Amino acid sequence: MRLMTALALAVMLVVDTHGQSQSTQPPSGKNPFLKLTEPWPDARTLRQRRAAAEALRLFASEEPIEFTLAVDLKKVNKDRDPNSKKKYPAQLETTAERGAVRTIPVIVNARGHLRRNARVCDHVPLKLTLPASQMQGTPFQGQEGVKLVVQCRSNRSSEQDLLKEYLAYRVMNVLTPRSFRARLAKVTYRDPAGPPLGTRYGMVLEDADDVARRLNGRQVEVPRMPFNSLHRETLDAMMLFQYLLGNTDFSIYALHNVVLVQAADRTMYPVPYDFDISGLVRPPYARPDRRLPIRDVTERLYRGPCRSVEELQAALAPFLAQRDRILALPGTIADLNEGSRNDSRKYLNDFYGAVESGKDLKRLFIDGCIQAISM
Numbered sequence: 030m031r032l033m034t035a036l037a038l039a040v041m042l043v044v045d046t047h048g049q050s051q052s053t054q055p056p057s058g059k060n061p062f063l064k065l066t067e068p069w070p071d072a073r074t075l076r077q078r079r080a081a082a083e084a085l086r087l088f089a090s091e092e093p094i095e096f097t098l099a100v101d102l103k104k105v106n107k108d109r110d111p112n113s114k115k116k117y118p119a120q121l122e123t124t125a126e127r128g129a130v131r132t133i134p135v136i137v138n139a140r141g142h143l144r145r146n147a148r149v150c151d152h153v154p155l156k157l158t159l160p161a162s163q164m165q166g167t168p169f170q171g172q173e174g175v176k177l178v179v180q181c182r183s184n185r186s187s188e189q190d191l192l193k194e195y196l197a198y199r200v201m202n203v204l205t206p207r208s209f210r211a212r213l214a215k216v217t218y219r220d221p222a223g224p225p226l227g228t229r230y231g232m233v234l235e236d237a238d239d240v241a242r243r244l245n246g247r248q249v250e251v252p253r254m255p256f257n258s259l260h261r262e263t264l265d266a267m268m269l270f271q272y273l274l275g276n277t278d279f280s281i282y283a284l285h286n287v288v289l290v291q292a293a294d295r296t297m298y299p300v301p302y303d304f305d306i307s308g309l310v311r312p313p314y315a316r317p318d319r320r321l322p323i324r325d326v327t328e329r330l331y332r333g334p335c336r337s338v339e340e341l342q343a344a345l346a347p348f349l350a351q352r353d354r355i356l357a358l359p360g361t362i363a364d365l366n367e368g369s370r371n372d373s374r375k376y377l378n379d380f381y382g383a384v385e386s387g388k389d390l391k392r393l394f395i396d397g398c399i400q401a402i403s404m
Contacts, residue, residue, distance in 0.1 A: 275308020
């Protein structure tokens with residue numbers, strides 16, 4: 030039934046969350062829905078893929094990884110066109126087994142949209158393309174490429190923003206394995222022909238395909254997916270998690286900051302990422318979409334499907350069970366300063382105060398809920 034619904038959507042015109050009629054055919058002309066019908070590998074192969082993804086060295090520790098990136102950073106930081114695919118040669122200096130330092134040629138490119146805007150950030154987010162055959166014995170073993178979230182600016186405030194976004198990933202990891210893993214990094218930048226340019230925090234994110242392999246599935250880029258075609262429990266948990274963060278910067282309909290993972294039984298799981306424009310992080314550039322009925326990202330807004338009080342209470346049960354562990358997380362991030370820890374803990378705790386009674390659930394999630402097929 031889910032597959033039939035998705036295939037039907039592939040040939041329809043639908044109205045998006047902003048009221049604009051759009052074709053589901055992607056610009057490239059390729060039909061993403063065809064992947065839903067591709068054959069699956071056998072169960073043994075799926076288990077092997079899952080085991081390999083779970084065992085990746087990059088996410089085997091919560092200690093920040095340290096490495097040096099030698100690249101013409103001035104040139105990369107001038108690459109502000111979101112459609113640009115320019116590639117820049119670089120060298121990755123990392124520690125391998127037995128403490129040996131390895132210098133490996135890699136490719137760097139700028140990525141992202143908002144944070145790539147020169148009026149928003151001084152530094153662009155990066156993607157590192159890695160030569161897999163040369164990564165053996167390093168923390169990047171098994172990786173062909175990684176997304177690197179960088180500090181928007183070089184100051185302490187931007188450092189705290191990055192650490193709070195890392196906190197958001199940690200919170201979701203506590204709630205569900207259907208989440209992206211992240212690891213803090215201390216990155217030393219160096220001009221290829223000169224001295225070090227400084228060391229700043231970064232964050233490396235798990236590859237979406239590895240997320241899918243951990244879930245015994247595959248990533249599918251299928252836009253305009255309705256709520257009722259997604260795994261209900263995972264969808265509800267994701268929507269409540271976004272409410273917990275105070276995050277509205279995502280869309281299942283447009284595949285904006287959401288990845289879809291299809292399991293072998295055709296079940297579709299939504300997995301969110303990119304949490305900087307949220308009440309928990311609230312960097313200086315964070316603003317809610319002007320079409321939403323909130324004026325500040327610290328205001329929480331539920332954007333999920335309409336549920337009953339009983340259904341919401343069931344979906345909230347894992348959140349309540351992990352309350353103490355989640356509220357303790359800000360204290361586990363070493364360089365999160367006292368002010369950021371207190372603010373983060375208070376913002377997370379405010380969520381719990383708001384969802385403890387059925388009366389408040391009705392007011393917050395039901396009375397103003399908009400009946401919609403997706404968002």
